[in-house]
Amino acid sequence: QVQLVESGGGLVQSGMSLRLSCAASGSIDSIYSMGWYRQAPGKQRELVVTIRNDGDTNGPSSLKGRFTISRDSAKNTVYLQMNSLKPEDTAVYYCYVYSRWVNGGRIYSSDYWGQGTQVTVSS
Numbered sequence: 001q002v003q004l005v006e007s008g009g010g011l012v013q014s015g016m017s018l019r020l021s022c023a024a025s026g027s028i029d030s031i032y033s034m035g036w037y038r039q040a041p042g043k044q045r046e047l048v049v050t051i052r053n054d055g056d057t058n059g060p061s062s063l064k065g066r067f068t069i070s071r072d073s074a075k076n077t078v079y080l081q082m083n084s085l086k087p088e089d090t091a092v093y094y095c096y097v098y099s100r101w102v103n104g105g106r107i108y109s110s111d112y113w114g115q116g117t118q119v120t121v122s123s
Helices: none
Strands: 004-009 008-013 019-026 030-037 046-052 067-072 078-084 091-103 106-113 117-122
Touching: 004 091, 004 106, 019 030, 019 046, 019 117, 030 067, 030 078, 046 067, 046 078, 046 091
Parallel strands: 008 117
Antiparallel strands: 004 019, 019 078, 030 046, 030 091, 067 078, 091 106, 091 117
8 A cells, every 4th residue: 555645735826836645655666657637527537647767757747848847766755847837837736646556477457546635826
């Protein structure tokens, strides 16, 4: 099991920045990738960005210029730096972990989610 604790959400004006943090604990050795998803009111949850253990990132190109992910392996923490925020970035942001491990010659995997942190961008 992996436990996730998020922080850093809040209310900001358009054009400002926020940094979200997500600290993982528990079975951290099984973590393969960490990242962020978001869900706006009335919309489906969508990928923001993830980062693998090897540093490779994945996310929509539409956000890459403003959103940057980083990871502190020593602290088991992933960060999401969000710049030039827009009202359409308003959403609940969820930390996400994909874990993978081998047991008895078989590969197992599991997804973990944080409780979510609200980001509200006013115009």
